[in-house]
Amino acid sequence: DAKTTQPPSMDCAEGRAANLPCNHSTISGNEYVYWYRQIHSQGPQYIIHGLKNNETNEMASLIITEDRKSSTLILPHATLRDTAVYYCIVSRGSQGNLIFGKGTKLSVKP
Amino acid sequence: DAGVIQSPRHEVTEMGQEVTLRCKPISGHDYLFWYRQTMMRGLELLIYFNNNVPIDDSGMPEDRFSAKMPNASFSTLKIQPSEPRDSAVYFCASSLWGEGGYTFGSGTRLTVV
Numbered sequence: 234d235a236k237t238t239q240p241p242s243m244d245c246a247e248g249r250a251a252n253l254p255c256n257h258s259t260i261s262g263n264e265y266v267y268w269y270r271q272i273h274s275q276g277p278q279y280i281i282h283g284l285k286n287n288e289t290n291e292m293a294s295l296i297i298t299e300d301r302k303s304s305t306l307i308l309p310h311a312t313l314r315d316t317a318v319y320y321c322i323v324s325r326g327s328q329g330n331l332i333f334g335k336g337t338k339l340s341v342k343p
Numbered sequence: 344d345a346g347v348i349q350s351p352r353h354e355v356t357e358m359g360q361e362v363t364l365r366c367k368p369i370s371g372h373d374y375l376f377w378y379r380q381t382m383m384r385g386l387e388l389l390i391y392f393n394n395n396v397p398i399d400d401s402g403m404p405e406d407r408f409s410a411k412m413p414n415a416s417f418s419t420l421k422i423q424p425s426e427p428r429d430s431a432v433y434f435c436a437s438s439l440w441g442e443g444g445y446t447f448g449s450g451t452r453l454t455v456v
Contacts (some may be wrong), residue, residue: 267444276347276434277386279444330376330399331445333386 237321242338245315251308253337255321258302264325266297268306269333270317277320277333280306311341347448349435355454361423364451367416368437376445377410377420378434386434392418393440425455 238256245251257266267282281288281295283304288295294307308315320336348367356362368375376391390400395412403410407426412418422429432452436445 269444276436276447276450277445279446282443330388330391332388333378335385 237323237334239319239321239334239337241335242340244340244342245308245311247313247341247343248310251311251315251339251341253306253308253319253321253339254303255306256303257321257323260301260323261325264323266295266301266304267322267324267331268293268295269320269322269331270315271320271336272314272317280319311339313341313343315339316341347435347437347446349433349448349451351451352449353452353454355456356425358426358455359424360455361421362425362429362453362455364420364433364435364453366418366420366435366448368418368435369439369446370416372437372439372446373415374438374440374445375412375418376436376438377418378436378447379431380434380450381431389420422453425453427455429453430455 265282265284268280269277270280271277281290281293283295283297285301297304318336318338320333322331324331350365373394377389378386379389380386389402390410391398392412408422410420432450434447434450436447438445
């Protein structure tokens with residue numbers, strides 16, 4: 234599975250959009266981009282995933298560049314409860330396993 | 344659905360003792376994963392099952408670790424004998440092929456003294 238690169242930490246003001254970047258320049262054609270988050274002491278939580286089209290659900294939006302070498306997770310209106318470590322993972326879906334990196338620690342501040 | 348259920352939530356044991364961690368996946372899910380999380384190494388995949396069959400156990404640290412899935416609704420991770428370096432949070436997760444993501448349990452915090 235391809236490797237990802239994320240900034241170690243980011244800050245965001247409450248109520249503003251949080252844009253979390255991820256580089257995955259070695260992604261293969263059959264690999265998906267997954268995003269998970271882990272709030273302190275809890276199990277990781279699935280957020281969203283995509284192959285090449287942009288995706289949106291009730292939690293977030295995922296923007297994947299046309300060359301698929303990078304993506305951005307967007308939390309449109311961040312709240313204090315969104316403070317967590319966010320993991321970007323590239324995987325072949327259910328037939329591949331999820332390899333977690335260090336992620337981005339997002340701090341949402343009042 | 345109650346989600347992925349792990350037990351116990353916390354376990355403190357003495358070095359050399361056997362430890363058994365338990366997991367009940369979401370009903371109908373066909374994949375089950377065991378992860379371990381420490382500050383030093385982050386989240387590590389230990390083993391995963393598909394339809395109760397172990398597919399990849401390359402992440403199991405050594406022979407002291409073993410995992411079983413006797414049926415679709417139950418899995419165990421056993422450490423025998425336990426060592427202080429096994430202290431970590433152990434997560435179980437399940438998923439359904441073709442669907443979005445994994446659902447993780449709340450984890451078991453293991454402390455070996």
